[in-house]
Amino acid sequence: MLHPEEIVNKLKEYIGDGLLEWEVRTRFDGVTNIREQKHLYIKLNRGAFHRSVAFLYKISPLHISCPMASIESEEAIELIYPFMIYSGHGDQTEQPLIVSYDIPKSDLRTVSVTDIIPGIIIMERETQEMLGIEVENLPDERRIFTPDNMEEGFLPLRDKVSGISEE
Amino acid sequence: MLSTVSRIMQQFFGRRSTNVFPVKYAPESVIDALAGGDIHPPISMPEGYRGKLSYDFDKCIGCGMCLKVCPAKALEDYPIMDTEKNRPSKRIVFYRGKCTYCEECVKVCPVGAIKLNPDFMMANYEKYGDDQIEGIEKRREFEVKEGQ
Amino acid sequence: MSNKETYKLQIGPTHPAFKEPVRFEFEVDGEHVLHADIDMGYTHRGIEHVSKERNFIQIIYLLERICGICSTSHPMAYCLAVENAAEIEVPARAKYIRTIVGELERLHSHLLWAGVAAHEVGFDTLFYTTWDIREKVMDCLEVISGNRVNYAMLTIGGVRRDIIGEVAEAVNKTVEYYSDLYSQLEDIMLNDMSLRLRTENVGILTYDEALKLCAVGPTARASGLAKDVRADYAVNAYPDIPWLKAITPNDVGKKPVGDIYDRIVVRVLEIKQSVDIIRFCMENMPGGEIVAEPKAVKVINQLKKVKAHGIGRYEGPRGEVSHYDILDNNECPVGVKVKAPTYSNIISWVPMFRGAEIADIPIIMSSIDPCIACSDRASFVEGEGKKTVSFGELRKLSMEKMNKIRRGL
Incomplete structure (x- = not known):
């Protein structure tokens, strides 16, 4: 089992400049047996995302824990993927590996990782319909939660953009 | 198998597992005669x-x-x-x-x-x-x- | 190449065999299902959007209503996420109480599921039995929290009610009741011939598929994938329990196949595990405070000054519940992302249905213990004429309604 810093070093070797920032945060829980849990936050370049996931999956199969969260700023949307690594090893050794990258608003596109983690498909479909980010190479492009007859351009989870006026 | 049969018997003749609605609170229009409230008293x-x-x-x-x-x-x-x-x-x-x-x-x-x-x-x-x-x-x- | 034509069989959105609205489209050849397609979103309520307009305390009760069965799991994951972001230390006693309430919830959820599954295969005696014995744990939860469902036990930084005196006695009694009853329950659930015939080698999800499709909870564990947040990730009092580990069919000396029977095995063993965990917690519960900051308004003011991300994970009865919260110096979070266990398991239905018979559809569907309401979380559709309305519009409509009522005063 690799330490978060070792994972970062390996990843840095592989993608180089694609890795923009990283941080390890520690969390403790338990009463008589206090366990330490290291959370690794990685910020990537959009172009390096697919390669990095493929690389990390080779270290140990990734588990996607939560649908992608997003932070909207003036010119970009940050998409956050909460992955887990070393799931199912027991003994409180799972490591959260939170990968994020910016998508400029002028070019709302990203690439699907369903070829590596097939279980992520519903989350990518949700991201596509809720945030309006076009996910390339998605095997199934239909809507999942919103109705099929919903107006084009109405993006429920975006802060400011909405196809329907407030009147 | 036998345990299943005994279970079935219990279900036929045993106690009800849920509380019955207290008659006391039933609308008066439904049961005037029973409005006394002694049948199925409310459970505290x-x-x-x-x-x-x-x-x-x-x-x-x-x-x-x-x-x-x-x-x-x-x-x-x-x-x-x-x-x-x-x-x-x-x-x-x-x-x-x-x-x-x-x-x-x-x-x-x-x-x-x-x-x-x-x-x-x-x-x-x-x-x-x-x-x-x-x-x-x-x-x-x-x-x-x-x-x- | 045969010239046999296949048919499309549509079941849902509402159907007597399903407990919640979800639509399936099966491609069938005679009695055999070739492919299944799933359509969801019929109970989408926009909880993630609504959360952005509520303060941190109000959200707890909103999230509690994502699902009636796992009504502790969602607030638990949310509280853990906020505590993770704001670095709030939870008192030791509160951790134990959280564990007890969570395990009682698991007990009732697994018994409820056993009843539903038994009903789906037409074994109504077992349905009656499990729901009958489930009443005891519901009563116990009512004594602890003051309500049978939606316990409202959790708050940010601890719990709201203590387990002492009569309440502790009620919990101990419940533990005894289930320990005495367990062998009988295990006998009926695992050895009954008719149940085995209906469930063995049906709805198979292999280990590789479970891993690739990121399955969680008993569904994954029945396939031999030992994923359990309680054992993998340090939450609450679980790290204290030395014997705690993820349960797989290996524990009864059976090689995991990933069929429905294995899912029954896992859940039945988890009933025993839950009882043992509750007993452990009752025996080892430390004293002290139950909440870090009892004043709700102070908690809100404290969280106003936080700018961080937090992740909260908890093993609900159905699997991993995961929340990702983004705090940004505001009274309300700027982002709340919710993942319910069924969300991860929906896609696992596809391999399970492949090759199944039409008569097995309801039991395969309920074998993952689905909670569609959990996975669908904004209603943008108005009932009449299927008009799409925006949130602002919806609020304006409800304000008008309220004003009408007020004028009537």
């Missing part, structure tokens, strides 16, 4: 049961903390004139149809003016009928309308 609720909300108008100081924590926005404030202290103050009404019975307002109230009672009989046809709004009589009496 455990201590701390979160049921019907009650509000003490006189204890309330109008701080508005309950409005801040209520998750369902089931509370509404209205202006009154506090005659004792001779200054404007606020009091609240509760829309029982919106209440989620989380007890957050009870915990936050600094003077204990709000309480949850063990009473659970709250069904009604009118969502905003008078008996579904706690403190409505006081509001009609004391509310200071605009321009007064």
